Amino acid sequence: MLDAGPTDETLLEVNNIEVIYNHVILVLKGVSLKVPKGGITALLGGNGAGKTTTLKAISNLLHSERGEVTKGSINYRGERVQDLNPAELVKKGVIQVMEGRHCFEHLTVEENLLTGSYTRGASRGDIDADLNMVYDYFPRLKERRRSQAGYTSGGEQQMVAIGRAIMSKPETILLDEPSMGLAPQLVEEIFNIVKGLNEKEGVTFLLAEQNTNVALRFAHYGYILESGRVVMDGPAKDLRENPDVKEFYLGMSDEGRKSFREVRSYRRRKRWLS
Amino acid sequence: MSENKNEGYVTADGRKIGGTLMEMKNITLRFGGVKAITDISFDIKEGEIRAIIGPNGAGKSSMLNVISGFYVPQEGEVWYKGARRPSMKPYEVARQGIARTFQNIALFEGMTVLDNVMTGRLNHMKANMAQQAIWKGAAEKEEVANREVVEKVIDFLEIQSIRKTPVARLPYGLKKRVELARALAAEPSLLLLDEPMAGMNVEEKEDMSRFILDVNDEFGTTIALIEHDMGVVMDLSDRVVVMDYGKKIGDGTPDEVRNNQDVIDAYLGVSHD
């Protein structure tokens, strides 16, 4: 769909990582992926597949959840980044938008956005310009700029989280479930924003998404994760055509979209997991 | 749909819907200067699946909070089972048979899945402190009886394998399911679901849809549902309320709503099919 898109340069490379929580719970069992510069890479998969864990492993947020990467390596621009702390990583240009919003409840919407520019040494003027850009993307936020983020609705909080990340002018954004809880219109809008940032500003995206449909429409390349392993990957176009993906992730059978009323009450089997 | 207020109707797929179970009359809710809900009225009939949709910040969750007694509207009346509901504490509302799930999952993170679902049964458990301190006898009998109900719900939602797992460790989607289990365990007459399928992929949404339909079918539970996935809403619900900026902009069957120009402008963008 997009012709601009990824270059050959691999920005982020995850090699065969294993992640353990609490010293005992093995969650990722060897995940490898490559994120090309300037591309939108999607990480798909069911609940508990390990998408969030993968993103956190990259952004080094695992540590604060008592998880650790026990095997494998993570490289950004060919440089090992596993041992950096998250702040250093943000300085390098990688920022994560966390699943479940995680706004700063007691800060106002605007202050929330400003925290995004924390690592930048930018001038007041630049920051204001970016702030306005975010408000352009999300007019709703402008209306609510003075209210505490804790009192905004779920969708508004999602906008705050994304806006906050944009404020750091990152090179790479790790987006965890950006569409969750958003109205369909807005989902479309957010993905358009992603696309815009990608094309205009050359921001690289790695996004974890449940909404496979949209994700594959906007992404260049996709990885499908199941139970902590990559089970399938390929260019988004190919994935969209894959019959399995169609059936299990896009909810389409050969006859087009099924009604949710018609769902059979038996568990279907995925061929690759048999 | 032009049926009499208190009468039921028959849905397209032939299910019989009863009389009015709950009616919201002219509800207005303000937070300081913010008007979350402005003069909204609608009803929920026995046995139907009623969806509430609308853009982000429209006031949908606030409406559920009004129904479950957590927010007290400045104006308006809530009628439940044919009587006007006096102002009540949320736990009293729950005891009237209204159970719900939450948009930002509100599970008890420090407990196991089983315990969480058991909390759904609290209003059915009557043993007093002394009996519980002794345990043997009344308390234990009651525990086992309720455990059986809960196990049925657990089976029903296919979460047997995580029974003893602390919920904090579960992935998002399973948490949603556990929340549903907790609400179902209460055997409510009205079940409120706030975005039950957010953060799920199609396959999981299908599962969830099936559970919702089955609950509605098997136990005749009335369901009010907020959801952003139009596919789900249109397929599952019998009638839909559409809200925007705290106002009601549409109310009717999925087909009516889908073709309502206001709704398209405010929410759907393009008409979904």
Added chain:
Amino acid sequence: DLTFSALSYRTGPYAANGIPFADGYQDYFTLLNERDGGIGGEKINLVECETGYNTEKGVECYESTKGSGALVYQPLSTGITYQLIPKATADGIPVHSMGYGRTSAKNGAVFNNIFNYPANYWDGASVAIKHLLDLNGGDLKGKKIALVYHNSAYGKEPIRTLEELSKKHGYTLTQLAVDHPGQEQKSQWLQIRRERPDYVIMWGWGVMNQVAIQEAVNIRYPMENFIGIWWSGSENDVLPAGEGANGYKALTFHNVGSDYPLYDDIKKYVVDAGKAAGAGDQLGTVLYNRGLYAAMLAAEAAKTAQAMHGTATITPQQMRDGMENLEMTEDKMTALGLPNFGPSFKVSCANHGGDGFGAVTQWDAKAGKWNMITEYMQSDQEVLNPLIAGDSEAYAKENGITPGCN
């Protein structure tokens, strides 16, 4: 060996006071060992146990040291003393609570194993009043006296005595309680400023002393009208207030300074030999002297016991007898190298508390030392004896003890 135990507190909120006392106690025994080879030829084995002024640790200390055959306990805390009174009595081990503890333990007929010579709190209160009587030509009628006290059992000790004495001497008594720990005493001192009592008596402890003295300086209360009990009269209490504390008075039941022949021995045998408990810079301070005095009394009681029972290796029971028959005379003290260091007194079964002699010291801020400004005076036995009899009888009744001397 003769085992003595020292339940000391070199840590916790009162460490500053506990350290010099413990040092003095220990140094004296070290001296006896080094110079005399112990007591009666038996080496002294001092078991120190840290209580941190905490009752529970006190119990642990008591239980852990009693197996080692400790002859006498000096609990150094009123709380621990109360706690040990029944226990030690049951175990047949004597307790010496010198200048603290349960006042009515003076009645040895009820408290067989408990000793509190040479003076107790009620003696202290009475001596303070006596001093004021002396200053006022024997008449306190119409005078206002304020009592600033630590709001605890300890602080409340003098109240009854002072009330009885006010009936007798016609002064009015204002009571000002200060809550633990006593960091903040604005209210109390503003009240003193308003009511301008002629004298202020203080039953304080720890930080309460320093703050009270500082506040008194702040409101420019005449320091020479301000008298503290002996636990409010160490260098620690006055130094933080600096010059302003000059003239502050405190009670005592032993002398001050290090100007005694015994201290030369301590320097020679203990400090210079590198065997001092502390840094050796506390010699002659009030609390060091008190610890030393306590040790000396214990050693003298042990000697008495050895003489009585004709054996050098005495048991706790024999030690008790020694304590009950202890007699301190000026001659004895001069022989020990401590002339005029403490009052003369004689312990008996009926009187475990000595004769209630105390004196008044005054702080000289310039010289940085305490001076004893009165002779030892005896407390008003006439008033105190009935109080002691009453309280100890009540205790006997409550605990089913038949008073009696054996």
Added chain:
Amino acid sequence: MPDQLLFGTEVFLNGLMAGVLYALVALGFVLIYKASGIFNYAQGVMALFAALTLVGIMDGQVPFAHLINAVFGTEVHHFGWNIPSFLAIILTMGVMVALAWIVQQLIFRHLVNQEPIILFMATIGLAYFMEGFGDIMWGSDIKKLDVGIPQGMNALIDEVTYGAFGYGFFIDNLDIVAAVIATILVILLVLFSQYTKQGRAMRAVADDHQAALSVGISLNFIWVMVWSVAGFVALVAGIMWGAKSGVQFSLSLIALKALPVLMLGGFTSIPGAIVGGLIIGVGEKMFEFLIGPMVGGATENWFAYVLALLFLVFRPQGLFGEKIIERV
């Protein structure tokens, strides 16, 4: 004016002054709570430690003298120099910054994203440790602290009021100095937390550790910074209180006076600390003045808490605390 009213006014004024001193201690708590959600039980011990260090440096004490002497059989106690108080305060600040850094590296870095009660517990561990450490380092005797702040009755106020009412009010010079310092501190800190980038980051960290990390705020840096500032506040509190009572163990107990202030003012509000302090100071002094004599006095300790409790029943987050967000 009738006497009773005059006395009452004097008590009132002194209550205000006492309140300022409480607020000084409370400020340290607020800072750390605001920046990390940590209820820092060790704040009192920090004040003690700061004051001990200051005196130690000023008097040229050899740190760990007791330990060194015990282990090596030496007899070292003093370096034999005296350092002017201004320089000593700066050196002490250095020590407090180092302490903040160590605390961060060894403790809180490993406890990111834990529940408040666990962080609280860690500060208790820290308090225990520092209690022992401070004593070993500087000894447990009472030390006189004099950095040249005037103490005692303010003669000017006394004269002026004596002239006006025939009764001179007593106000302690030390309290006046404390009030000035506290006011300056509060103003600076409010400006800092409300209007600077670091201040905003600090508040963000308090709300959500993980989210703060995710936008690139370095918890390490923020926490070291805040603990250093709190260390400075502790030093100020230590100096003020130490001047009253000498520097000694009990100094750590002033934390107990700060807690009701915190409650009343709100754990997260810097101005709340000072307003809370004033209310508590006046409240407890007036209660002791008016009601104390009827019930036997020594009411201040519990009354402060009861007063704060009463306020909380009406405003559960304290007067100025951030509203507790309750949403589902």
Added chain:
Amino acid sequence: MFYREAGDFKTSYTDDNQTFPIKFDRYRYYFVLFVAFCVIPFIVNDYWANAVLLPFLIYSIAAIGLNILVGYCGQVSLGTGGFMAVGAYAVYKLMTAFPEVNVFFHVLLAGGITAIVGVLFGLPSLRIKGFYLAVATLAAQFFLVWLFNKVPWFYNYSASGQISSPERTVFGYAVTGPHASAWTTYLFCLVFVTICAIIARNLTRGSVGRKWMAIRDMDIAAEIIGVDPLRSKLSAFAVSSFFIGVSGALFFSVYLGAVEVGEAFGINKSFLVLFMIIIGGLGSIFGSFAGAAFLVLLPVLLKNVLVSGLGWPTDLAAHLEFMIVGGLIITFLIAEPHGLAQLWRVAKEKLRLWPFPH
């Protein structure tokens, strides 16, 4: 594979609800009970009873009580010292007023009285939450201590304001007073500990316990699903205070024998018990024991090692003891923030997997 549960299937919900569902755990539990009741009483001496076992047992009761309030119901309280004082003074008044009644019942009644006081001070918990509540409970702490100090009726007008426990017997054996022997006091406390632990366990596994935990984890959600917050919180305050009252009663009458309120039941006590449950593990009965053991035994152990073993000066040893205890608390928290109980659970999980790492 040291630790196995395989082959240990449950066929009924009753079985599944057992306190120790795994056989191995169950036998170990019986074994501990056997040793505690049938072996220790014969070998215990004064030192072990008075310096180690009694404080351990009594603090365990207090810790269980506080754990119900803090660990299960999420209401952080710093009033423990004050409530223990209520228990102590209640038992004192009862013992002296009704000497003919068995002291066992006095202790229980003292617990009951404390429960009432606890409920009273628990009332603000409906509005006040978190650390605010913790600090608010200090009002109870300070007020109660002040009250017992101020009103002479509580200490029977004794001159000193101290209370001391008279001798009382159970089945003819003295359990309080100076003549009580080590084994009787030990057994007396042990009985209370056992009863309290069982009651606590029963309450926390049933519906009351779930209400408490629901309130703890998310009070708003709990209310919306039908938990009456006031009643649940107050019931937690009542039960918790009951236990704490019992422990206070035993602390005074059996363990110390004489107390002064400010010293024995001061704020330090409140903190100490709170430390116990946090170190042991919030929301765990086993954790209450572990925490009590840690904070009672560790100092004794350290002291014995440093002073008796290595011959260090007592003050250095005491300072070091502080540093070590503090250091250990921090180390444990970093290793496992959820306390010794959780550390133990993780260890078990690892053992189960052994020799495989995951």
